[in-house]
Every structure is written in structure tokens, then in C-alpha cells.
Amino acid sequence: MNVKAILFDLGGVLIDLEPSRVFEHWAKVASVTPSSLAARWKIDDAYKSHEKGELEFVEYTRHLGRQLGISIPPGDWQTGWNALLGQPFPYVLSRLSELGQQTPLFCFSNTNQTHWASLEARTNHRQLVSFFQKIYLSYAIGRRKPDVESYRWVARDMGYQPADITFLDDNEANINGAEQAGFCTHHVKGPQVVIDFLDTLLA
Known part of the structure; x- marks a missing residue:
């Protein structure tokens, strides 16, 4: 070849x-089920803007909070977010x-x-x-x-x-x-x- x-x-x-670990961490902190968060999360314009460097992580997590219907500390947003990476x-x-x-x-x-x-x-x-x-x-x-x-x-x-x-x-x-x-x-x-x-x- x-x-x-x-x-x-x-x-x-x-x-x-390992995306399941992301929702498991956030769900535990927010006292909700991982499946409820997974059902609400989506690749939307805010996600794409974040991946293109147009939206800072703290701004994206504010959007996530509204999208997922939860409020958790900044450190837990980041810990859960990074749990994706195997x-x-x-x-x-x-x-x-x-x-x-x-x-x-x-x-x-x-x-x-x-x-x-x-x-x-x-x-x-x-x-x-x-x-x-x-x-x-x-x-x-x-x-x-x-x-x-x-x-x-x-x-x-x-x-x-x-x-x-x-x-x-x-x-x-x-x-x-x-x-x-x-x-x-x-x-x-x-x-x-x-x-x-x-x-x-x-x-």
C-alpha cells in the first residue's frame, strides 16, 4: 500500500x-440519574463553538447547566468533563x-x-x-x-x-x-x- x-x-x-463516566460524575454531584443527563446532552452550537476555541469552558458549563437542568460547582464540571478521557x-x-x-x-x-x-x-x-x-x-x-x-x-x-x-x-x-x-x-x-x-x- x-x-x-x-x-x-x-x-x-x-x-x-468513556462518556458514561462524565454523566456518572455530574449525576452523583447533582443527585440525578446519569441517564437523565445523557438524554438531555447534545452536540449543539455551543459545543461546536467550544471545540473551535470560541467559547471558554466556564461559559460552556453555564450553557450545560441550563441544558442539563443542574447546578454543580466549577471543579465538578471539570472533573466530570475530563472523566471522558481514557x-x-x-x-x-x-x-x-x-x-x-x-x-x-x-x-x-x-x-x-x-x-x-x-x-x-x-x-x-x-x-x-x-x-x-x-x-x-x-x-x-x-x-x-x-x-x-x-x-x-x-x-x-x-x-x-x-x-x-x-x-x-x-x-x-x-x-x-x-x-x-x-x-x-x-x-x-x-x-x-x-x-x-x-x-x-x-x-
């Missing part, structure tokens, strides 16, 4: 995400280390400053990001997936034609946006699919 550059998603592809999948570090020696690796993640600061404090995360030539964070570049122009912007900054970039993501909408921008894509639904793809490249 002739791959010139690989662009990875982060959450759900390289690290585990550990890198076991296969990631060894395979990326080997793959990075033969193919340029990049990362494009829809994330926010609070989550990224939490990840940066972890030793294994610092090792993970060291494998990438550059990491594109939605809150830092003011662009988020699946906007087609976000992929075109990233491709230009990477210095590759879209057709020369292989993009891996677990979200179908993000895959569709990348395809519209001209990327080669792999919809990786689950860790084993990622393992199989990386092993194919390393064969």
Missing part, C-alpha cells in the same frame, strides 16, 4: 473515550513508533483546551504525541471536523495533496467530510480495525 502521509483522529482511534489503546505506542519511521504521521482532533490540558499531564500521552510531525487541535486552529474546508486547510498546512493523505476516524460524518475534501479514508470502528490497518502498513 503506497501511503504518503497518515492523518489520525485521536479519541476512539488512538485513545479510549488511556491510549494497548496497540498504539509500539505500532506508531514503528510506523513513524517509514511514514509521516499527523493527528487532527476535535477537542477543547480543557481536555487537551488534562491529556498533556499524562506521561503516556506525551509519548503518544511525540510520534506525530504535527497535531491539529480544533480549538487551536478554529476549525473542526466534519467541515470540508477544515480538511483542506489541514492538507495545505501538512504540505500534501488531499489524495496523498490517508485519514483514519471512527466517526462516519468525519469520514464523509474528509472524502469530500479528496482524502483517502478508513472508517475504523473499534480498536481491532485500527490494529489490522496498521499491521497491513507495517507488513
